[in-house]
Amino acid sequence: MEKKTLVVKLGTSILTGGTRRIDRAHMVELVRQLAQLHREGHHVVVVTSGAIAAGRELLGHPALAPTMPNKQMLAAVGQSHLIQIWQRLFDIYQLHVGQMLLTRADLEDRERYLNARDTLNALLSHRIIPVINENDAVATTEIKVGDNDNLSARAAILADADLLILLTDQQGLFTADPRSNPDARLIEEVHEITDELRALAGDSVSGLGTGGMATKLQAADVATRSGIEVVIASGKTPELIGRLAHGERIGTRFTAQANPLESRKSWILAGPPPHGELVVDDGAARAVQSKGSSLLPKGISQVCGTFERGDVVRVLSSQGKELARGICRYNATDLQRIAGKHSDEIESCLGYGYGPVAIHRDDLVLLKGDTQ
Ligand SMILES: Nc1ncnc2c1ncn2[C@@H]1O[C@H](COP(=O)(O)OP(=O)(O)O)[C@@H](O)[C@H]1O
Numbered sequence: 001m002e003k004k005t006l007v008v009k010l011g012t013s014i015l016t017g018g019t020r021r022i023d024r025a026h027m028v029e030l031v032r033q034l035a036q037l038h039r040e041g042h043h044v045v046v047v048t049s050g051a052i053a054a055g056r057e058l059l060g061h062p063a064l065a066p067t068m069p070n071k072q073m074l075a076a077v078g079q080s081h082l083i084q085i086w087q088r089l090f091d092i093y094q095l096h097v098g099q100m101l102l103t104r105a106d107l108e109d110r111e112r113y114l115n116a117r118d119t120l121n122a123l124l125s126h127r128i129i130p131v132i133n134e135n136d137a138v139a140t141t142e143i144k145v146g147d148n149d150n151l152s153a154r155a156a157i158l159a160d161a162d163l164l165i166l167l168t169d170q171q172g173l174f175t176a177d178p179r180s181n182p183d184a185r186l187i188e189e190v191h192e193i194t195d196e197l198r199a200l201a202g203d204s205v206s207g208l209g210t211g212g213m214a215t216k217l218q219a220a221d222v223a224t225r226s227g228i229e230v231v232i233a234s235g236k237t238p239e240l241i242g243r244l245a246h247g248e249r250i251g252t253r254f255t256a257q258a259n260p261l262e263s264r265k266s267w268i269l270a271g272p273p274p275h276g277e278l279v280v281d282d283g284a285a286r287a288v289q290s291k292g293s294s295l296l297p298k299g300i301s302q303v304c305g306t307f308e309r310g311d312v313v314r315v316l317s318s319q320g321k322e323l324a325r326g327i328c329r330y331n332a333t334d335l336q337r338i339a340g341k342h343s344d345e346i347e348s349c350l351g352y353g354y355g356p357v358a359i360h361r362d363d364l365v366l367l368k369g370d371t372q
C-alpha cells in the first residue's frame with residue numbers, strides 16, 4: 001500500500017468533548033488510531049489545540065478577563081501539560097513525540113520556513129510524531145496565525161502532506177450550523193470553495209473553539225490550492241482516522257486543486273525575484289538538466305549576489321545561460337566558502353551544515369529554452 005503523510009488537526013471541541021476538561025479517555029482512542037497508522041508505515045503529524053483549555057483546567061478555571069495576556073498565560077501553563085499528556089499516551093505504543101510551536105512569522109520567513117521544514121522532516125524520518133501548536137505565549141495579533149485550522153493547513157504544506165484531516169465536534173460542513181438548524185444537511189464533497197459556501201460556514205458558538213467552520217474553510221482553501229486533499233469530520237466517528245487514510249468517504253471532502261510539487265515550483269517562478277546567481281560547471285549542468293539531480297556545492301564554480309538561506313537564485317551555465325531557478329539552502333557567504341567542495345566537507349568548512357545539497361531537486365525548476 002502507498003505510504004502517505006497525514007496531518008491530523010484536533011480542535012479544542014474534540015479534545016474537551018465540549019466539557020471544561022481535556023477528555024483524556026477520548027485522546028487515548030485517537031492516539032491508538034494514530035499509532036496504528038504509524039505502524040502501517042505512514043507518516044503522522046498531529047496539530048493540537050487545547051493549550052488554553054488545559055491551562056484553564058490546571059488552574060481550576062479562574063475568573064479571568066478575556067485579554068490577550070490572560071489567554072497567553074493560560075496557553076503557557078496549558079501547553080506543557082498538553083504535550084505531557086500527548087507524550088504519555090504515545091508512550092503506550094513506545095512512540096516519541098516532538099513538540100513544534102510555530103507562529104505565522106516563522107512560516108512566512110523563507111529561512112525560518114526551511115528550518116521548520118527540516119525539523120519536521122527530521123522528526124518524520126526518525127519515526128517521531130511531530131505535535132504542533134501555535135506558539136501562543138509569544139504570538140501577538142500581528143504574528144499569530146490565530147487559529148489552528150489555518151496553522152494546520154500551513155503545517156500540511158510544510159510536511160508535503162497527502163491528506164489534512166480536521167477533526168471537530170460535527171460530522172463535517174453542513175448547509176447551516178447544525179447546532180441551530182436541525183434541518184441542516186451534510187455537504188459530502190467540495191470541488192471549489194465559493195462565496196456561497198463561505199456564507200454557510202459560521203463561527204464557533206461553543207465558546208471553546210476558535211473560528212468555527214469559517215476558519216476550516218480558509219484552511220481547506222489554502223491546503224487544496226497546494227495540492228493537499230482535506231477532510232472535515234467528527235473525531236467521535238469510530239476508527240475514523242484509519243478509515244480516511246484508507247480512502248473511505250466520511251465527513252466533508254475537499255478535492256485537491258493541484259499537485260503539491262507543481263504548486264511549489266510555480267511559487268519559485270512567480271514568487272519573489274531571484275536574489276543571486278550560481279554559475280555551475282558542465283557536469284553539474286548536465287546532472288541538473290538531464291538527470292533531474294539536486295545541485296551540489298561541488299558543481300558550483302561562482303556565486304554572485306547577496307542572498308539568504310531560503311531565497312530563490314538563478315542557476316547559470318558556464319556560458320551564462322539561465323538553466324534553472326531554485327531555493328538555495330545556504331546563504332551567499334556560506335556558499336562562497338563551500339563552492340567546489342565535496343558535500344562531506346561542508347560541516348568542517350562552515351562548522352555546521354544544512355545537508356549535502358545547495359538546491360534540492362524538489363526546489364529546482366528547469367527553464368526550457370532561453371530565459372535570459
Ligand atoms: N455550516 C456549518 N457546519 C458545521 N458546523 C458549523 C457550521 N457553521 C458553524 N459551525 C460550528 O462550528 C463548530 C466547530 O468549530 P470550533 O468550535 O471552532 O471547533 P474546533 O475546536 O474543532 O476548531 C461547530 O460546533 C458548529 O457549531
Ligand SMILES: N[C@@H](CCC(=O)OP(=O)(O)O)C(=O)O
Pocket residue numbers: 010011012013048049050051052053075133134136146147148149208209210211212
Ligand atoms: N492554540 C490554541 C488553540 C486555537 C484554536 O484555533 O483552537 P481550535 O478552534 O479549537 O482549533 C490552544 O492551543 O488553545
